[in-house]
Amino acid sequence: MKGQAIQLQTPLSESDVRNLRRGDVVEITGMIYTGRDAVHKYLHDGGESPVDLNGSIIYHCGPVMVQENGVWVVKAAGPTTSIREEPYQGDLIRKFNIRGVIGKGGMGKKTLDACREHGCVYLHAIGGAAQVLAERIVRVDKVDFLEKFGSPEAIWHLVADKFPAVVTMDAHGDSLHEEVEGISRQKLESLF
Amino acid sequence: MKTSKKRPSVVRKTKKAGKSNLDPKILEATFLEIIRRTSCELPGDALNAIRAGQKREKPSSLGKYALGVVLENVELARKNSLPLCQDTGTVTFYIKHPHEIDESVLKRAASAATAKATAMGYLRQNSVDSLTGKNSGNNLGPGSPVFYIETWRNPSMDIRLILKGGGCENVGTQYSLPNVGLKAGRDLDGVEKCILDAVFKAQGKGCGPGILGVCIGGDRASSLSMAKKQFLRPLNDTSDNKDLAKLEKAIVKKSNSLDIGPMGFGGETTVLGCKIGALNRLPASYFVSLSYMCWAYRRQGATVGLDGSLKGWLYPTGAAGGTKTGAKSGKATSAKAKPARTGSVKTKPVKTGSAKKGGRR
Numbered sequence: 001m002k003g004q005a006i007q008l009q010t011p012l013s014e015s016d017v018r019n020l021r022r023g024d025v026v027e028i029t030g031m032i033y034t035g036r037d038a039v040h041k042y043l044h045d046g047g048e049s050p051v052d053l054n055g056s057i058i059y060h061c062g063p064v065m066v067q068e069n070g071v072w073v074v075k076a077a078g079p080t081t082s083i084r085e086e087p088y089q090g091d092l093i094r095k096f097n098i099r100g101v102i103g104k105g106g107m108g109k110k111t112l113d114a115c116r117e118h119g120c121v122y123l124h125a126i127g128g129a130a131q132v133l134a135e136r137i138v139r140v141d142k143v144d145f146l147e148k149f150g151s152p153e154a155i156w157h158l159v160a161d162k163f164p165a166v167v168t169m170d171a172h173g174d175s176l177h178e179e180v181e182g183i184s185r186q187k188l189e190s191l192f
Numbered sequence: 193m194k195t196s197k198k199r200p201s202v203v204r205k206t207k208k209a210g211k212s213n214l215d216p217k218i219l220e221a222t223f224l225e226i227i228r229r230t231s232c233e234l235p236g237d238a239l240n241a242i243r244a245g246q247k248r249e250k251p252s253s254l255g256k257y258a259l260g261v262v263l264e265n266v267e268l269a270r271k272n273s274l275p276l277c278q279d280t281g282t283v284t285f286y287i288k289h290p291h292e293i294d295e296s297v298l299k300r301a302a303s304a305a306t307a308k309a310t311a312m313g314y315l316r317q318n319s320v321d322s323l324t325g326k327n328s329g330n331n332l333g334p335g336s337p338v339f340y341i342e343t344w345r346n347p348s349m350d351i352r353l354i355l356k357g358g359g360c361e362n363v364g365t366q367y368s369l370p371n372v373g374l375k376a377g378r379d380l381d382g383v384e385k386c387i388l389d390a391v392f393k394a395q396g397k398g399c400g401p402g403i404l405g406v407c408i409g410g411d412r413a414s415s416l417s418m419a420k421k422q423f424l425r426p427l428n429d430t431s432d433n434k435d436l437a438k439l440e441k442a443i444v445k446k447s448n449s450l451d452i453g454p455m456g457f458g459g460e461t462t463v464l465g466c467k468i469g470a471l472n473r474l475p476a477s478y479f480v481s482l483s484y485m486c487w488a489y490r491r492q493g494a495t496v497g498l499d500g501s502l503k504g505w506l507y508p509t510g511a512a513g514g515t516k517t518g519a520k521s522g523k524a525t526s527a528k529a530k531p532a533r534t535g536s537v538k539t540k541p542v543k544t545g546s547a548k549k550g551g552r553r
């Protein structure tokens with residue numbers, strides 16, 4: 001982390017993404033789409049996307065949503081564990097031109113390869129910080145697949161204002177998760 | 193004949209005594225406030241440990257940044273009376289009560305409060321039928337909530353609650369010693385290797401820095417439940433057993449030397465505490481069971497009067513300013529505070545706030 005957070009505005013261009021390095025702290029403003037298990041499987045199996053994902057950010061999140069006076073409101077919106085989407089994510093990045101993935105815990109080699117080849121980054125949101133993250137979502141524009149997949153699995157169109165995250169897998173093939181795991185494995189072995 | 197005549201009268205007397213004192217409505221309100229507070233307010237011991245961790249992390253490091261967001265989150269959740277994390281987890285009650293109180297009355301009140309807390313948004317709809325995948329919608333169902341209930345001789349009740357999310361629950365584990373892969377034998381050195389291995393494997397997944405609950409021995413089932421029960425201990429206490437106290441301290445130090453750090457970003461704060469218990473075992477078995485709790489160390493408890501009213505909190509929140517409910521310290525607050533507590537539940541429900549800009553309340 002080097003001082004101030006890097007400001008990102010969606011949709012992202014390839015050069016926006018290529019300029020980021022693992023360890024950068026970013027703040028995202030603009031549209032973010034949620035999508036987790038059901039959405040990833042559906043799109044991977046050939047389903048049509050109800051939204052234009054070109055240059056988009058997909059957020060692995062099952063938010064707590066409440067309708068108040070006909071308006072959807074985000075009550076809590078922390079990230080869910082991303083590794084479950086590993087079988088699908090890389091293919092979807094390429095197919096739909098996704099430029100950013102937000103989640104928790106990092107992802108595997110397939111996704112890292114797709115990030116490098118296509119130009120995409122993995123952004124780690126702070127796990128459990130459901131209130132801070134919900135506060136940075138200023139508006140809910142729309143929802144797709146609410147009936148089909150249920151609220152936690154639907155595609156929510158969230159308008160973010162300075163949504164904080166850390167680049168942990170960049171478009172240059174570097175993964176902070178791989179790095180920390182390597183260091184900690186060595187330290188563990190030296191303790192044994 | 194004499195004894196058979198005596199027995200039923202004793203039973204009847206006992207039941208009467210329970211019924212005449214306990215007000216199920218008051219008890220339900222007490223349960224509801226315990227749930228609200230557990231979901232929305234981090235106990236002071238955990239908060240202090242996170243603050244200390246944040247101070248320890250290097251300036252401009254990702255670990256320091258992550259813990260800063262966490263601390264901001266804790267303050268927001270408390271201020272707005274909203275859940276710390278969207279995964280409000282498994283609802284697990286630990287209750288001690290005098291024998292004259294009927295266990296079923298306690299379960300009914302706890303279940304009713306759980307359903308109400310779910311409707312009010314303090315708990316996420318988190319109970320799913322394992323075969324059909326259907327969500328019960330109110331956190332009730334077979335095994336939900338979880339109850340550990342025992343009687344004691346004190347003239348009051350001790351009601352505690354742990355809310356533990358899926359991310360951290362999934363990295364809990366159980367080892368059987370000896371373990372060839374870890375070169376872990378059937379001694380405390382072997383136990384230490386198992387725990388450190390579990391900490392390594394949990395990195396990035398359990399929303400660290402975490403708290404470890406461990407049990408040495410028991411059978412498979414009793415061992416895991418004992419491991420989780422360790423979370424009821426204050427974070428800064430010391431085990432009565434000298435060897436375990438030493439091991440707990442060593443585990444914290446060694447875990448924090450692995451450079452896993454908050455969220456697995458690297459850094460010095462990997463675990464906030466380690467609590468180890470032990471149960472006797474069969475000669476053939478040597479289990480090491482481990483439960484991992486995320487930084488959102490949601491556990492709270494209260495001393496509850498025999499009428500069901502809340503007498504005082506067992507884990508001080510320690511947050512600056514406290515809440516309307518008053519209890520900044522763990523010392524008993526007056527029973528008169530009860531209506532205010534119920535009131536605070538009613539005046540700060542998650543669903544009542546209107547959102548002008550479509551943002552959060």
